[in-house]
Amino acid sequence: MWQVRIHIACNGNQCFCGGSLISKDWVLSVARFFKGYSASGVVMYFGRQSQSGLNPKETYRGARQIIIHANYNNPVHDNDIALVQLSSSVTFSDYISPVCLAAAGSTFAAGTKSWITGWGKLHSGDTEISDILQEVQVPIVSNSDCYTAYGGLITSNMICAGIINVGEKGPCQTSHPSVRKEQSDHKKKISMKFNTALSVAGAILLNIAGSLCQLDVCGQAPLNTKIVGGGDATAGAWPWQVSIRIACDGNLCYCGGSLITKDWVLSAAHCFEGASASDVVMYIGRQSQSGLNSNEINRTARGIIIHQYYNDTQFNNDIALVQLSSSVMFTDYIKPVCLAAAGSKFAGGTESWVTGWGTLQSGGQLADILQEVMIPVVSNSNCNKAYGAGITSNMICAGTAAKSSCQGDSGGPVVSRNASLWIQSGIVSFGFEKCDDPRYPSVFARVSQYQDWITSNIGSNPPGFVKFNNSGFRSSLNLLLFAISLMFSIIPSTLSSCLSS
Numbered sequence: 001m002w003q004v005r006i007h008i009a010c011n012g013n014q015c016f017c018g019g020s021l022i023s024k025d026w027v028l029s030v031a032r033f034f035k036g037y038s039a040s041g042v043v044m045y046f047g048r049q050s051q052s053g054l055n056p057k058e059t060y061r062g063a064r065q066i067i068i069h070a071n072y073n074n075p076v077h078d079n080d081i082a083l084v085q086l087s088s089s090v091t092f093s094d095y096i097s098p099v100c101l102a103a104a105g106s107t108f109a110a111g112t113k114s115w116i117t118g119w120g121k122l123h124s125g126d127t128e129i130s131d132i133l134q135e136v137q138v139p140i141v142s143n144s145d146c147y148t149a150y151g152g153l154i155t156s157n158m159i160c161a162g163i164i165n166v167g168e169k170g171p172c173q174t175s176h177p178s179v180r181k182e183q184s185d186h187k188k189k190i191s192m193k194f195n196t197a198l199s200v201a202g203a204i205l206l207n208i209a210g211s212l213c214q215l216d217v218c219g220q221a222p223l224n225t226k227i228v229g230g231g232d233a234t235a236g237a238w239p240w241q242v243s244i245r246i247a248c249d250g251n252l253c254y255c256g257g258s259l260i261t262k263d264w265v266l267s268a269a270h271c272f273e274g275a276s277a278s279d280v281v282m283y284i285g286r287q288s289q290s291g292l293n294s295n296e297i298n299r300t301a302r303g304i305i306i307h308q309y310y311n312d313t314q315f316n317n318d319i320a321l322v323q324l325s326s327s328v329m330f331t332d333y334i335k336p337v338c339l340a341a342a343g344s345k346f347a348g349g350t351e352s353w354v355t356g357w358g359t360l361q362s363g364g365q366l367a368d369i370l371q372e373v374m375i376p377v378v379s380n381s382n383c384n385k386a387y388g389a390g391i392t393s394n395m396i397c398a399g400t401a402a403k404s405s406c407q408g409d410s411g412g413p414v415v416s417r418n419a420s421l422w423i424q425s426g427i428v429s430f431g432f433e434k435c436d437d438p439r440y441p442s443v444f445a446r447v448s449q450y451q452d453w454i455t456s457n458i459g460s461n462p463p464g465f466v467k468f469n470n471s472g473f474r475s476s477l478n479l480l481l482f483a484i485s486l487m488f489s490i491i492p493s494t495l496s497s498c499l500s501s
Contacts, residue, residue: 002099003117003133005048006084008033009041016129018118020099021046023216024089028101031072031082039063042084047095051119051131057095062087078155094327098216100462110142114161138162217330218260218464219338219421233370235287235295238355240337240424241370243286244322244411246271247279254366256356256412258337258424259284260463262327266339266454267411268427268445269310269320277301280322285333289357289368295333299324305457307450316392318429318445320411321457337413338423340448341465346425348379350470352398352416354442356428358409375399375414377425378441386440394449396426399441414444416468423468 004019004027019029027044034042042063048055064087069079090096102108115137119130138161146160147153154160223236233241242257242265257267265282272280280301286293302325307317328334346352353374357367375398383397384390391397398414414426426444448468455462 001047001095001097003048004029005045005051005119006033007043007045008037010037016119018120019044019084021090021096022098022101024092024098025086027084027086029082029084030080031068032074032077032080034066034068034082034084035072035074037066039066039084042066044084044086046090047093049133051129053131057093059090059096061090076153076155078157092217092330097461108140108159110140110145112140114138114140116161216464218336219423219466220335221422222332224422231371231373233287233355233372235293236285236333238353238370238372238413238415239285239331239333239335240413240422241284241286241355242267243283243289243357244271245281245283246275248275254357255410256358256428257282257322258413258427259328259334260336260339260424260454261458261461262330262336263324263461264458264463265322265324266413266424266427266447267320267322268429269306269318270312270315270429271411272304272306272320272322273312275304277303277322280304282322282324284328285331287370289366291368295331297328297334299326299328301325307453314390314392315430315443316394319427319447319450319453321454336463337415338421338464338466339451339454340423340425340446341467342448342451344423344425344448344466344468345470346377346396346416346468347470348377348382350377350416350425352377352414352425353422354398354409354412354414354428356409356412358412375442377416383441383443387443391443394446395429396444396446397441398426398444399431400438416470418466418468421466423466425468 002021004021006017006019006027006029008015008017015033017029017033019027022028039062043060044063045055045058045060047057047059064085067083067085069081071079072081073079092098108114115135117133117135119133121129141149141160141162143154143156143158143160146158149160221237221239223234224238240259242259244255244257244265244267246253246255253271255267255271257265260266277300281298282301283293283296283298285296287295302323305321305323307319310317310319330336340346351374353372355370355372357370378386378397378399380391380393380395380397383395396414409428412428413424414428415422415424417423424447426447429443429445431440431442451465
């Protein structure tokens with residue numbers, strides 16, 4: 001999906017190399033292929049499989065500019081990385097999507113399974129390159145072993161992969177040959193050296209946690225102009241909002257969720273207790289529960305993953321992933337939300353928005369139009385005082401007088417805005433039995449606690465995680481809650497809703 005075929009006009013000939021699509025406007029590749037050439041000589045092909053046959057899903061772009069690393073060292077290929085800006089944006093599809101990039105501090109131990117793709121030669125010495133896109137799995141080789149294999153030349157800006165002493169698996173010419181210790185030809189031995197930015201002639205794909213591949217699309221709501229207030233949401237204002245219907249004991253149960261990739265929805269574990277994937281239908285791009293939704297699509301569930309440590313008494317680890325029966329296409333009305341990365345901080349008073357079709361007051365009817373309300377975050381210490389106990393580090397609280405989530409909102413998102421991006425901090429979990437009681441904030445599963453769990457379960461193409469850091473201030477609500485002395489026991493209530501069908 002991210003594999004790019006690059007043609008470069010070089011000295012009256014055509015030179016070929018690979019690259020990876022990392023956003024709708026940029027391709028990542030290696031510096032050495034572009035040294036001495038101009039952007040006007042570059043053509044890039046996306047969605048390609050065959051070099052000579054018909055590629056109905058293919059598109060191509062010229063290059064607006066080429067940026068070679070300022071410290072690229074040609075003799076030893078240190079800092080061998082380049083960015084190529086497309087002449088115009090590409091549209092993502094099932095065949096054209098950006099790859100995730102390893103974040104700073106990522107560790108790839110020796111033996112980590114990796115995949116290399118490209119149209120390079122299949123064997124050293126072949127005269128023809130491959131016509132069909134090739135793929136091969138190779139293990140990571142430690143830099144120390146790689147350094148020994150090459151007798152030097154390997155720096156901390158490189159990562160190595162291949163099978164030493166075998167020479168049958170690795171990139172080949174125009175994707176380069178495998179390393180053999182006994183080879184003396186440096187051009188052949190250079191094959192196993194890859195830049196740590198994963199910019200080989202072809203893409204090298206790794207099983208990584210905390211990836212950033214959705215950042216080009218997540219958290220963007222072009223139809224949302226909200227600043228303050230609450231009430232009916234306009235169509236497309238919250239394009240990640242999902243309405244979930246679950247067949248439960250002969251009735252229909254209603255929950256919310258958030259779209260986090262083209263294939264996955266994030267929701268609350270308690271919504272799916274006792275349910276199977278065949279019981280679930282999800283509506284994406286919906287505004288009205290009963291009226292016409294021209295921008296809506298629906299999907300069933302391929303699978304449900306409930307957190308293995310979910311506690312249905314305390315509602316700790318109240319988080320679940322639902323895999324869609326088939327991928328969705330992103331539009332202005334259907335987009336993934338960004339997720340709060342590990343270590344994110346949402347101080348008391350941080351403005352947050354809760355959305356859903358839950359009841360507008362305790363015991364009331366479910367809303368027909370998607371509702372939105374802005375509420376401040378409440379510190380965990382003050383939230384714990386309000387409830388008497390039970391608030392863990394896996395939870396985040398928010399709410400104010402007459403503003404909170406309510407029955408039917410369970411599983412839905414609470415989000416905060418960071419510049420132009422919306423970042424999900426929580427998943428609607430539970431609240432006081434009367435959800436409009438101003439003394440008790442709503443409680444949400446804290447998304448930033450689950451980055452590793454989410455990425456490990458989703459695997460390839462994980463969500464976009466963004467670190468939110470608001471040390472903030474203590475809101476007036478927090479100060480009020482701090483002084484509250486509870487005179488009676490609390491009965492938490494989950495905020496899902498069940499209606500007779």
